[in-house]
Amino acid sequence: MGLTRARAASPGNTRVPGRRWTGGRETTERTPPMPDTTTVAVLGAGALGTAMARRLGESGHEVRLWNRTGERARASAEHAVGVTAVRHAGDAVSGASVVITVLRDGGAVAAVMSDTVTRLAEGAVWVQASTVGPESAGGLAAMARDHAVAYLDAPVSGSTVPARQGKLVWIVAGPQDVLARARPVLDDLGSSVMHVGTGVEGSAVKLAVNAWMAASTVAMSDVLAVCDALGIDHSTFVQVLGAGPLAMPYEMQKVGAMDDASYAPGFAVQLALKDLDLAAEAVAPSPLLQAVRDRLHATAAAGHDRDDLAAVDYLRTPPPHQGQNGKMGI
Numbered sequence: 001m002g003l004t005r006a007r008a009a010s011p012g013n014t015r016v017p018g019r020r021w022t023g024g025r026e027t028t029e030r031t032p033p034m035p036d037t038t039t040v041a042v043l044g045a046g047a048l049g050t051a052m053a054r055r056l057g058e059s060g061h062e063v064r065l066w067n068r069t070g071e072r073a074r075a076s077a078e079h080a081v082g083v084t085a086v087r088h089a090g091d092a093v094s095g096a097s098v099v100i101t102v103l104r105d106g107g108a109v110a111a112v113m114s115d116t117v118t119r120l121a122e123g124a125v126w127v128q129a130s131t132v133g134p135e136s137a138g139g140l141a142a143m144a145r146d147h148a149v150a151y152l153d154a155p156v157s158g159s160t161v162p163a164r165q166g167k168l169v170w171i172v173a174g175p176q177d178v179l180a181r182a183r184p185v186l187d188d189l190g191s192s193v194m195h196v197g198t199g200v201e202g203s204a205v206k207l208a209v210n211a212w213m214a215a216s217t218v219a220m221s222d223v224l225a226v227c228d229a230l231g232i233d234h235s236t237f238v239q240v241l242g243a244g245p246l247a248m249p250y251e252m253q254k255v256g257a258m259d260d261a262s263y264a265p266g267f268a269v270q271l272a273l274k275d276l277d278l279a280a281e282a283v284a285p286s287p288l289l290q291a292v293r294d295r296l297h298a299t300a301a302a303g304h305d306r307d308d309l310a311a312v313d314y315l316r317t318p319p320p321h322q323g324q325n326g327k328m329g330i
Contacts (some may be wrong), residue, residue, distance in 0.1 A: 010176070011292050012302070012303070017170050021127060024303060025040045030194065034095075035247040037096075038061055038062070038097040038184065038185065039061070039062045039063075039095060039096045040056050040061050040064070040096060040097070040098045040099075040100065040185055040301055041063075041064045041066065041092040041093045041098070041099045041100070042063060042064070042066070043066050043067075043089055043094040043099065043100065043101045043102065043103065043112055043116075043126075044066075044067060044102035044103040044104075045067035045072045045073040045076040045077075045094060045141055046067075046104070046132070047075075047160045047265060047266075048129075048163055049063070049067075049100075049102035050101075050160075051159075051160040051163035051164045052100065052129075052163050052189055053065045053076065053080065054076075054080045054083060054164065054252050055157050055163055055164055055165075055188065055189055056082070056083075056189065057080055057083040058081050058082065059166070059188040060082070061082060061185065061188070062082060062084075062315050063082055063083045063242075064084055064086045064091075064092040064096065065092070066085075066088070066089045067085075068108075068112075070087055071088070071183065075086040078219070082139050088159070088223075090116050090119040090293065091114055093116055093120050093124070093209055094119045096120075096121065096124060097121070097181075097185075098125050098127060098182050098185045099125070099126045099127065100129050100185075101113065101126070101129060101130055102129050102130055103130045104130070104135070104271075104274075105130065105131075105132055106130070106133065106135075106136025106139070106140065106302045107272060108130070108137070109130050109140055110126065110136070110139065110140060113126075113140065113143060113192065114143065114264075117143060117147045117149055117191060118147060118244070119141075123150070123181075124149065124150065124154070125151075125152060125181050125182040126139075126144055126152070126155055126288050127152050127153075127154045127182055128154060129155055129156055130155065131155050131203070131206050131207070131210065131271070131275055132155075133202060133203055133204075133278035133281065133282075134200045134201075134203045134204045134282070135200070135274045135276075135281070137153045137200035137203035138199075138200050138201075141199070141200055143219075150175075150178040150181065151174060151178070151203070152172055152173070152178055152179060152182060152202075153172070153174055153199070153203050154168065154169055154170055154182075154186070154202055155171050155202055155203060155206035156168040156189075156190065156206075157169040157171060157206070157209050158190075159266040160266055162188060162191075165192065166189055166191065167191040168187050168190040168191070169190060169191065169192045169219070170193040170194060171196055171201040171202045171206050171209070172186075172190075172193060172194065172195050173195050173196055173200055173201040173203075174198060174199075174202075175196060175198060179193070179195060183227060204282075206275075207275055207278055207279045207282070208279070210275040210276070210279075211275070211279050211289060213250065214274070214275075214276060214292050214296065214309065215288060215292045216248060216251050216274045216287065217251060217254055217310065217312060218292050218295050218312050219251075220251045220254055220255065221312050221313040221315070221316055222316075223235075224258060224313070224316060225316045227239075228316070235267075236251055236254055236294065237255075245286070247257045254310045254313075257310040258316070259308050261313075261314070262310070263304065263307035263308045263310055263311040264307075265307055266306065266308050267308060267309050268306050268308065268309070268310070269300050269304055269306070269309055269311055269312070270297055270306060272296055273293065273296045273297065274308075275303075276289065276292065276296065295312050295315075296312065298315065299311050299312045
């Protein structure tokens with residue numbers, strides 16, 4: 001599938017409104033067709049949905065937050081600037097300019113939106129940010145089309161911390177004009193908006209991104225075990241990686257979490273497993289990805305299913321003569 005990023009306008013080029021290429025560099029010139037602050041409905045008060053809602057509220061938007069269990073939405077909205085918990089999904093989306101679904105899977109999104117899609121206002125944009133896979137995304141797009149609702153297939157790369165900082169990467173498929181209408185909201189949540197197609201290519205790319213993330217996290221844990229066996233201090237290993245082109249910021253951060261056994265959920269093991277299973281529906285997993293799935297299953301079976309992906313490291317135990325951080329014992 002082709003990747004379209006914003007380019008300087010020229011014949012034959014597709015331009016993402018609000019972002020262009022100049023001399024090979026991306027700029028962020030905005031020409032939004034809707035006000036920079038607007039009413040946004042966020043359906044799903046999980047970790048990511050809550051982080052999105054709070055960020056949008058702090059950015060000046062009026063945010064309505066809904067969750068299947070109302071207590072969770074109320075707890076998430078408490079003390080959050082500009083965020084109001086709403087009991088019914090239909091009331092949340094009614095009159096909203098942008099509706100963001102951030103739910104566990106395609107079935108959950110379909111169940112909520114089948115009863116809610118008729119409540120969307122004319123001109124509203126449904127931003128489907130849940131990781132559901134291309135098959136479910138196609139069904140959701142068809143639902144939107146059947147009800148004449150503007151729809152973006154728009155999962156994100158990034159979890160709670162980037163969401164709170166407005167540094168998510170949006171992986172968007174859909175019509176350019178619809179993207180332009182939602183752009184002020186997407187820009188307040190993300191540092192980059194990647195337009196990857198006009199159908200459900202966003203959901204396909206997201207599965208590939210998450211497979212890479214899961215595989216690289218398992219690889220980092222395994223390499224830390226190599227460091228332990230060789231008596232290499234983990235900080236030395238990180239410094240050497242950081243000095244060259246092999247540094248991967250996401251995994252460099254995981255080293256500290258793994259060494260401290262700090263698994264507060266950013267991206268939960270059970271969600272990574274769900275996404276690998278979705279990818280496996282499209283293509284049989286390679287031996288490497290099957291090994292990654294097996295590691296995630298073992299991690300979940302040990303009670304870490306709701307913990308961060310860094311919990312795959314729980315299997316690593318340093319040799320008896322070394323400390324937890326790969327240092328030689330005295």
